[in-house]
Amino acid sequence: MISTIRRRLQHYDRYLTTAAVVVGLLLAEVVVVRRILAFGPGFVAAAALSLVGAIAILWRLELGFALLGGLSMYANPAIFDVRGREIDVIHLVGALVVVVWLLRRLVVQRDLRPPRSRLNTPLLTLVLVWLITWIAGYTFWDMRVPTAQRQPLFFVTEFGQLLMFIGVFWAVADTVKDERWAKPICATITIVNASTALTGGLGWNQTPVALALTCSLLAFGEADFRVKAGLWLVLGIFLWGLIRVNRIPVYLASMAVVLVVALFKSRQLFALLLIIFVILGVAFIRPLWEVETSVFSRLELVKAALSIFRDHPILGIGPTHYRSYAILYHRGLGWHTVERGLLLPHDVWLYFLANVGIVGLIGILWVVGSMLWGPFSTYRRTEDAFSKVLAVGALACVSGVLVQSIGGHMGFLPDYSLSSFYMAPVWILMGLMVARRQGTVEEQND
Numbered sequence: 001m002i003s004t005i006r007r008r009l010q011h012y013d014r015y016l017t018t019a020a021v022v023v024g025l026l027l028a029e030v031v032v033v034r035r036i037l038a039f040g041p042g043f044v045a046a047a048a049l050s051l052v053g054a055i056a057i058l059w060r061l062e063l064g065f066a067l068l069g070g071l072s073m074y075a076n077p078a079i080f081d082v083r084g085r086e087i088d089v090i091h092l093v094g095a096l097v098v099v100v101w102l103l104r105r106l107v108v109q110r111d112l113r114p115p116r117s118r119l120n121t122p123l124l125t126l127v128l129v130w131l132i133t134w135i136a137g138y139t140f141w142d143m144r145v146p147t148a149q150r151q152p153l154f155f156v157t158e159f160g161q162l163l164m165f166i167g168v169f170w171a172v173a174d175t176v177k178d179e180r181w182a183k184p185i186c187a188t189i190t191i192v193n194a195s196t197a198l199t200g201g202l203g204w205n206q207t208p209v210a211l212a213l214t215c216s217l218l219a220f221g222e223a224d225f226r227v228k229a230g231l232w233l234v235l236g237i238f239l240w241g242l243i244r245v246n247r248i249p250v251y252l253a254s255m256a257v258v259l260v261v262a263l264f265k266s267r268q269l270f271a272l273l274l275i276i277f278v279i280l281g282v283a284f285i286r287p288l289w290e291v292e293t294s295v296f297s298r299l300e301l302v303k304a305a306l307s308i309f310r311d312h313p314i315l316g317i318g319p320t321h322y323r324s325y326a327i328l329y330h331r332g333l334g335w336h337t338v339e340r341g342l343l344l345p346h347d348v349w350l351y352f353l354a355n356v357g358i359v360g361l362i363g364i365l366w367v368v369g370s371m372l373w374g375p376f377s378t379y380r381r382t383e384d385a386f387s388k389v390l391a392v393g394a395l396a397c398v399s400g401v402l403v404q405s406i407g408g409h410m411g412f413l414p415d416y417s418l419s420s421f422y423m424a425p426v427w428i429l430m431g432l433m434v435a436r437r438q439g440t441v442e443e444q445n446d
Contacts, residue, residue: 036147049076053093057100062181064097065172065428069185070192072422073206087157093163094424098167101175115173118374119433122366123166129363130159131317133356137318146329154320158414165427174432175436179386186213186393189425194234197241206411208253208400209425211238215261216393249407253285253430257400264379264392298346304329305345306355316357319414324352335338348415350407364413371398371412371430378437389432397426 049071057064068090076088105112114120134155159187176182193210217223218231242254255277262270308317308325317325320345345351353361372395379391401411410425 001089045242046148049051049089049093052342053089053096056091056311056314057096061097061100061104061171062173062178062185064093064100065168065176066185067424068093069189069428072424073189073193073196073370076422082429087299090422090424091161094164096315097171098164101167101171105174114170115434115438117173119169119367119370119430122363122370123169126150126363126367127162127166129356129360130162131386133315133360134159134320136315136317137219137312137321137355142317142325142328145324155318158348161414163425165414168424169427169431169434172428173434176432176435178440179436182386182390182436185428185432188219189428190214190217190231191233194237194241197237197244206422206425207238207242207250207343208257208404209397209429211235211254212257212261212393212395212397212400213389214238216256216389216396219261219265220388236283249404250285251281252401252407253404255281256403261392262321302347302350305350305354309350309357312357314357315359316353316355319355322351322355344362346408348408351415352413367413368398368402374430375433378433382437384436387433387436390436394429394433397429401426 002265003148053064053071056067071090071093071203078086078088079092079159091341102112139151139154151361190210190213193206214231218228218235221227221231223231238254242251245251259270259273262273304326305327305422308322326344349361352364356364373395375391375398378387379395380393396413405411412426
């Protein structure tokens, strides 16, 4: 009997994966019952994609990461929608991935310690800061703002997304040790994002991640002619797609990505591309800026964000509370206007500054600094080609998203609404880099 139990324990990972999928499908059934009267094409697509995600995670967790990175490049059908906060299919797939990984660590490995990474301490600190600033904002609520908008559900969903980001990062770093799986995951992110340009739904917010991987593979990867030709084709699709996007932050973010990769490849190449981008900026971006009609209205939104920060400088008003306080600082506008996001500052740094104050901003800067320093140190220490690809790709994509965040989204932290989970590939890429670094160290030790 004891030997039978031992044999079953050795295969607990299969049983736990199955159990996690069953739980996910049960949740999907609950959703179906809840939304049966609103059974439309979007919901059918959501249920189908959720089922595909469950099957992928049941078969291989690495395939789940590839699916997660691919799905995040498309607009996902919403399962729940609470006043502008949407729970999409991507959240369900991400949650299943994290739950399955945690169950394996808990029961099979009996060790819940996360993989070693210089990001662990700042990430856990940011989790604590998120909690403290929200509790402070909830406790010291400005009574001029309707208390009906002080909904804990908003914080629960956003805080859960922050934990999912961290969980995806740890799960990838702990699971994808084989380069044979890491490369298909990177390929999925780049190819699927390129396909969005062909279908007319360019995922411009996600482009810095896929563009960074493509350029890094071209600059530092070791591949045959066919793979190189395919990468040049994907790069061409990105550039063609960007011409169709009338968004200055996207252009600047894409330029930042290319320049970062060029800087590590060759100083001469960096200088040449910088000159070209300056010329393109004067000829192409400047006219867009001059005809932009929303500049003055956005300046008003910036003033409102700064006013909120001046009134709550240390801990801010609390995560998820910006939409509620916008009513106070934009008098005469109702909740329906705020719900649609029309009063958001369109600058993630101002958004965070108002929400979590100086204390929270320091925590965010610590995380961002670690996300930049980690890949840089890996690049300097490694001689492995694919490790260099991941390191430079991570540096380039984070730099691009940071540039883009000045005029819109940051992506790899909860911002504006829960739809920011489309930036899961940032954390997947960071996890791949950590996993590859650990694998290289183990190979050298062997």
